Amino acid sequence: MLLISCPNCGSRDETEFHYGGQAHVAYPENPHELTDREWAEFLFYRDNTKGSFAERWLHSTGCRQWFNMLRDTVTYDIQAVYPMGTPRPDAAGQRTADTGTASTAADSTTTGSAAPDISGTSTSATSISSTPAPEGATK
Amino acid sequence: MAETAAPATSYEKNLSLRVSPAAQLRADFETGSVRGVVELSEVAFLTMVGLRINRTSDAGERIVSITGGLPAACGDVSDHGDTSVLWLGPEEFLVVAPREAHESLGGDLIQALREALGDGAGQVVDLSANRTTFELRGPRARAVLEKGCSLDLHPRVLKAGTALSTEIGNIPVVLWKTGDESYRLFPRASFADFLGRWLLDAMREYASPEVP
Numbered sequence: 001m002l003l004i005s006c007p008n009c010g011s012r013d014e015t016e017f018h019y020g021g022q023a024h025v026a027y028p029e030n031p032h033e034l035t036d037r038e039w040a041e042f043l044f045y046r047d048n049t050k051g052s053f054a055e056r057w058l059h060s061t062g063c064r065q066w067f068n069m070l071r072d073t074v075t076y077d078i079q080a081v082y083p084m085g086t087p088r089p090d091a092a093g094q095r096t097a098d099t100g101t102a103s104t105a106a107d108s109t110t111t112g113s114a115a116p117d118i119s120g121t122s123t124s125a126t127s128i129s130s131t132p133a134p135e136g137a138t139k
Numbered sequence: 140m141a142e143t144a145a146p147a148t149s150y151e152k153n154l155s156l157r158v159s160p161a162a163q164l165r166a167d168f169e170t171g172s173v174r175g176v177v178e179l180s181e182v183a184f185l186t187m188v189g190l191r192i193n194r195t196s197d198a199g200e201r202i203v204s205i206t207g208g209l210p211a212a213c214g215d216v217s218d219h220g221d222t223s224v225l226w227l228g229p230e231e232f233l234v235v236a237p238r239e240a241h242e243s244l245g246g247d248l249i250q251a252l253r254e255a256l257g258d259g260a261g262q263v264v265d266l267s268a269n270r271t272t273f274e275l276r277g278p279r280a281r282a283v284l285e286k287g288c289s290l291d292l293h294p295r296v297l298k299a300g301t302a303l304s305t306e307i308g309n310i311p312v313v314l315w316k317t318g319d320e321s322y323r324l325f326p327r328a329s330f331a332d333f334l335g336r337w338l339l340d341a342m343r344e345y346a347s348p349e350v351p
């Protein structure tokens with residue numbers, strides 16, 4: 001069971017959440033100009049990252065709000081929780097939420113030794129829970 | 140539709156024919172309650188209104204003038220007389236009021252909220268039939284809930300006057316701690332039978348003397 005820190009509600013069981021797939025997959029600016037293949041890639045093609053992966057989650061049993069989460073697909077370590085619409089918090093802060101698919105292309109090639117760049121800037125699990133944790137929510 | 144002017148008699152008859160979602164468990168709640176230890180009952184037909192509103196908008200402030208407040212953060216409850224507002228989300232709230240506040244019994248709460256919302260962005264929805272209310276109280280109430288709720292219910296964490304939307308017995312429930320040893324649980328109507336039986340099962344061991 002994962003314990004996920006909802007930005008609104010604090011730490012809750014994984015069963016209160018629903019998974020929303022890869023984050024930062026922007027809707028194409030001009031969908032009519034896409035070829036069938038590009039459209040299919042937007043709809044169905046997602047990264048299969050080993051390591052740090054940015055994904056969307058919904059706190060469906062709690063506040064019913066979406067948020068983004070950076071999670072290691074190997075260790076299940078939750079490295080960052082951040083609001084929808086904000087860029088992925090990576091080391092240099094350079095990788096913004098650019099349009100189109102495969103915005104995390106660099107990551108998808110990383111291997112198990114990856115994710116060295118997280119600890120520097122992004123919020124760690126402990127600092128997340130220090131954002132105003134609601135009174136009464138679990139610690 | 141509002142002016143169909145049904146005779147008061149059939150109106151009252153309709154009300155008397157209402158069946159609450161856990162009515163079939165009333166006798167079981169009686170026999171399953173352990174007096175002075177842990178007691179369970181259904182509080183039927185409370186008036187509940189779902190609010191979708193930005194607290195700081197103009198319409199939000201108009202609604203605050205009716206409800207006496209809108210809670211700011213997860214867990215918060217704002218009380219105003221016998222009406223309470225529970226925080227469900229950043230822009231989503233649940234108003235809980237006595238059954239007499241419902242328009243079917245002559246109350247005007249929902250109408251007042253609708254008028255306060257006006258043409259502002261948001262929603263005022265009568266949800267009185269969406270959920271029912273269980274009251275669980277007694278020194279063992281926390282122990283019963285802990286069997287199926289992974290929140291930290293210890294009083295140093297969960298204070299009286301806190302309401303949280305969570306899971307109990309694997310179903311979604313709004314849990315409101317109303318006093319040091321009393322809780323209100325709001326399961327959706329279709330889950331009421333399940334949760335009622337689940338609670339009775341969890342309470343059962345406290346009817347027997349504690350084994351040292």
Ligand SMILES: [Zn+2]
Pocket residue numbers: 006007008009010059062063064065
């Ligand atoms: Zn939440």
